[in-house]
Amino acid sequence: MDLKLEVKREKDYSYVTVNGEIDLYNAHKLKEKIGQTMDGMDSPNMVLDLKDVDYIDSTGLGILIGIKRRVSENKGELALVLRSDRIHKLFEITGLINIFAIARSSEDAIARLSK
Amino acid sequence: MDLKLEVKREKDYSYVTVNGEIDLYNAHKLKEKIGQTMDGMDSPNMVLDLKDVDYIDSTGLGILIGIKRRVSENKGELALVLRSDRIHKLFEITGLINIFAIARSSEDAIARLSK
Amino acid sequence: MNIDTKAHSLVELKIPRRPEYLRVVRLLVSGYVSRFPAPVDMVEDIKVAVSEACNCSMRDTDPACAEGRLDISCFVEDDKLCFEIRDENATSAPDSSSDEASLGLLLIRTLMEDVEVRSEQNSGVVISMKKTITSI
């Protein structure tokens, strides 16, 4: 359940898969690794796949907001893959559902970028 | 993970499957239900299938000793199905491995009764 | 299981005020709540809220307080599950100026009932919250 990150670079986007729990203990790791990924990206677009994230807290949500900001500064698009109802609920409560492009599958998320 | 019990009566034996955790909190339930089962048995033989027991403590082990005693008083045979290495370890430490007929599968356990 | 009085139901956890203990808090709280037995969604709501209350004081990185401890109490009163998170070293209510901190407080206030933040003389800051028990 520790935080795990996997990055695949495609021509038009990077696909980042996150696994485990994102909380105050390890969110800084997520931030650093995504920062590094963005430094080496060909395209400014990113899919962040959170479908195997079991838990996310306010620190994790804050970091997602920061990532969204950086991607936008680079004139890129960000799409999230979310599947758990629990995590969806947290996005609803915090209003983040209106800020992020959210998809239920990788295909959907990729499709949203290329629009 | 709560304790669950299922009883099947065959002609030559009763087959009792236990699920969940057996500890000081619920072991008395196991004792009662097995007691009731024994009262209504045609044959004094019993297979106690513990392969889906995740945890057993000294109270549970004590109750198994009591069941073994009652089955023997009724001139029956008792066989246990155990699969978890963890639970096997507890039977080794306590020496109960020498007291019980232990099998790794239902077929094996039933075969041991009919000997 | 019977719904019980405070004395019969009180579970207290004291941990170092450090984020590596957050997961232990969440495990304890899930175990405590699921005992009633509560619906999974209620267990998850409470887990999030208590964990966020811990965040409030763990996020504050004042080095003078870095060695402090956090007390988490869980108990039943009337038909409610009650949780109190006490930071004995804190002197002021949690800061909500960052994105993270304000999201955390918003989650607590939305997921729980009767949320209160109290500064208590000589015993730090307490965040208390309740949730009506709905059995499955």
Place this chain on the structure above:
Amino acid sequence: MNIDTKAHSLVELKIPRRPEYLRVVRLLVSGYVSRFPAPVDMVEDIKVAVSEACNCSMRDTDPACAEGRLDISCFVEDDKLCFEIRDENATSAPDSSSDEASLGLLLIRTLMEDVEVRSEQNSGVVISMKKTITSI
């Protein structure tokens, strides 16, 4: 994670001295130990031993003590994980006359190191035990 001093690593749990809280104890202990990170088998050994130490005082059904509380402390000292289970209401060492009680003590002594049972004046009976940390 660094292997830490007692003050940095101390986690304390206080529960009603009743068997329905055993599962909460096991969850807490598993969470605490797996953090190091420890091999699964070590986590399980410690879970069994701490749970049996709680059994020792929960099994004693003296109605005068039925309302008591149990304190479980977990901390690190040198290269060992240490656990202390304190029953403040107990006046004598755990009884080992029944099958169950003697099996329980045998499990504790086999699975753990430096097992001690101490009666302390005015603060009940403490079972303490340690386990050398072997990382995965």
